[in-house]
Amino acid sequence: MIDVSVQHAAPDPSVGDLLAAWLPTQRWFPGGPSVQAEPWLAVTFDQEEVDLAPPEGAHGDVVLLLTRLRGPELPGGEVVAQVPLVLSDPEDVSLGHIGTVETATGEVAVHDGGANPACWVALLRAMGVAGDPTTLTERGRVLAGEQSNTSVILPGVPSPSGAGGMLKILRTIADGPHPDVVVPQALTADGWEGVPRFLGALEIDTDDGAVHLAILSELVPHAEDGFEMACDVASRGEPFVEQADALGRLVAELHQRMATLLPTGPPLDAARFVAGLRRRADRAVAEAEVLAPRAAEVTALLDDLERRLAALPEPVTTQRIHGDLHLGQTLFSEGWKVLDFEGEPQRSVDERTAPDLPLRDVAGMLRSFDYAAAVGEAPEPASWQAEAADAFLAGYRKTVADHAGMDEDTAAVVLDALVLDKALYEVVYESHHRPTWLPIPLGAVDRLLRD
Ligand SMILES: Nc1ncnc2c1ncn2[C@@H]1O[C@H](COP(=O)(O)OP(=O)(O)O)[C@@H](O)[C@H]1O
Numbered sequence: 180m181i182d183v184s185v186q187h188a189a190p191d192p193s194v195g196d197l198l199a200a201w202l203p204t205q206r207w208f209p210g211g212p213s214v215q216a217e218p219w220l221a222v223t224f225d226q227e228e229v230d231l232a233p234p235e236g237a238h239g240d241v242v243l244l245l246t247r248l249r250g251p252e253l254p255g256g257e258v259v260a261q262v263p264l265v266l267s268d269p270e271d272v273s274l275g276h277i278g279t280v281e282t283a284t285g286e287v288a289v290h291d292g293g294a295n296p297a298c299w300v301a302l303l304r305a306m307g308v309a310g311d312p313t314t315l316t317e318r319g320r321v322l323a324g325e326q327s328n329t330s331v332i333l334p335g336v337p338s339p340s341g342a343g344g345m346l347k348i349l350r351t352i353a354d355g356p357h358p359d360v361v362v363p364q365a366l367t368a369d370g371w372e373g374v375p376r377f378l379g380a381l382e383i384d385t386d387d388g389a390v391h392l393a394i395l396s397e398l399v400p401h402a403e404d405g406f407e408m409a410c411d412v413a414s415r416g417e418p419f420v421e422q423a424d425a426l427g428r429l430v431a432e433l434h435q436r437m438a439t440l441l442p443t444g445p446p447l448d449a450a451r452f453v454a455g456l457r458r459r460a461d462r463a464v465a466e467a468e469v470l471a472p473r474a475a476e477v478t479a480l481l482d483d484l485e486r487r488l489a490a491l492p493e494p495v496t497t498q499r500i501h502g503d504l505h506l507g508q509t510l511f512s513e514g515w516k517v518l519d520f521e522g523e524p525q526r527s528v529d530e531r532t533a534p535d536l537p538l539r540d541v542a543g544m545l546r547s548f549d550y551a552a553a554v555g556e557a558p559e560p561a562s563w564q565a566e567a568a569d570a571f572l573a574g575y576r577k578t579v580a581d582h583a584g585m586d587e588d589t590a591a592v593v594l595d596a597l598v599l600d601k602a603l604y605e606v607v608y609e610s611h612h613r614p615t616w617l618p619i620p621l622g623a624v625d626r627l628l629r630d
């Protein structure tokens with residue numbers, strides 16, 4: 180384990196200017212160009228240890244900049260972004276080179292630490308991973324694709340199965356312990372194999388308490404992304420029934436384990452719960468004008484839900500849940516695994532980690548079958564997704580038979596409301612990120628309001 184120092188510091192102004200132009204171009208950057216950025220902390224490492232045997236082409240000082248971002252588009256109006264950098268000699272312009280600048284101490288090449296092995300080694304060392312840096316980072320590569328964080332595949336990292344490691348460099352720092360550390364760590368310690376094995380995390384102390392900056396899990400070898408797999412199956416017109424049944428069982432096991440290992444919540448406050456759904460629906464209508472003509476029907480559905488919940492004789496139990504469950508958060512290898520316990524990126528950490536109804540995760544997965552049928556262009560999309568959804572629910576109910584204190588009819592109405600809540604969220608998400616996919620959630624909103 181190497182020493183890690185945390186200081187209040189701002190980057191050299193020339194580095195700051197370089198980053199101000201580069202950051203808004205990065206997919207993981209949570210704010211737009213108008214966001215206000217205020218440097219907060221700089222995390223550095225015992226550089227002698229990192230330099231002992233740096234992998235070829237990866238030399239330089241590693242610094243993790245933590246910057247406070249403020250803007251109305253950010254969850255809660257403020258988030259902390261992590262910008263890991265490697266500062267090297269000006270002639271070194273490979274491996275994540277952002278630009279070369281003239282600083283107070285001379286010319287420096289600035290690299291994105293997410294793409295630079297010197298940074299990977301510093302993070303691994305700070306998590307206590309031993310081994311020769313060249314071996315640790317051999318065949319290391321940054322995962323391509325639309326990601327909120329930066330994940331690096333590191334087959335050379337020692338792991339119980341010998342498969343290697345997956346280093347996730349968090350780009351947005353949670354206010355307190357990170358849910359994607361807390362949950363997989365508890366599940367792994369309990370011996371559950373439904374998540375990639377948790378191997379470690381980098382935690383630092385700040386004036387505001389401890390925060391996590393990076394997570395190491397065991398690489399799941401030959402794994403297929405659950406969404407891509409489902410789209411492939413749909414495109415061949417083959418049923419997804421067996422896979423959905425197995426996934427239903429896994430999600431049910433996940434909920435059972437989370438209920439025992441993590442704090443459960445108070446009984447559901449029905450008025451508060453429905454008020455939350457109303458707030459999210461109002462926000463979605465305000466952000467996506469295509470929803471305006473549907474607003475009155477959404478309100479009517481939520482009124483009905485509120486009446487039903489208020490009439491329940493028994494309290495409804497709540498617990499920790501995944502919070503952003505969809506097929507893209509699963510891997511299929513020899514069986515299913517669930518990933519990414521960070522929760523919905525557009526919600527604050529308090530909201531994401533608050534005990535909730537497990538049916539919210541069920542709803543998320545049902546929405547995903549609809550996406551897979553549409554994106555995979557299943558020949559009969561409606562029946563493909565209905566069969567997958569039925570099989571998933573049947574698999575889930577084999578393990579979790581009760582409805583958290585609700586009767587079956589009320590649970591079905593709650594599930595519909597949560598599916599609607601997710602579809603409304605997706606309408607906003609798609610209108611910002613993938614407008615050509617907007618008809619997928621919008622079609623679902625219309626079906627739910629019609630039925
Ligand atoms: N342990 C792992 N083994 C293999 N692949 C993984 C592992 N963890 C994550 N992945 C892959 O990386 C992708 C992104 O991981 P995820 O934790 O969801 O990051 P993000 O929060 O940035 O979306 C996943 O969709 C999956 O394909």
Ligand SMILES: O=P(O)(O)O[C@H]1O[C@H](CO)[C@@H](O[C@H]2O[C@H](CO)[C@@H](O)[C@H](O)[C@H]2O)[C@H](O)[C@H]1O
Binds near residue numbers: 325503507523543546
């Ligand atoms: O994985 P993230 O936490 O970044 O989740 C966000 O992006 C998802 C898309 O990558 C988005 O999921 C939606 O599209 C999926 C297909 O790409 C589909 O399977 C999901 O059901 C659908 O919600 C997710 O909503 C968003 O939070």
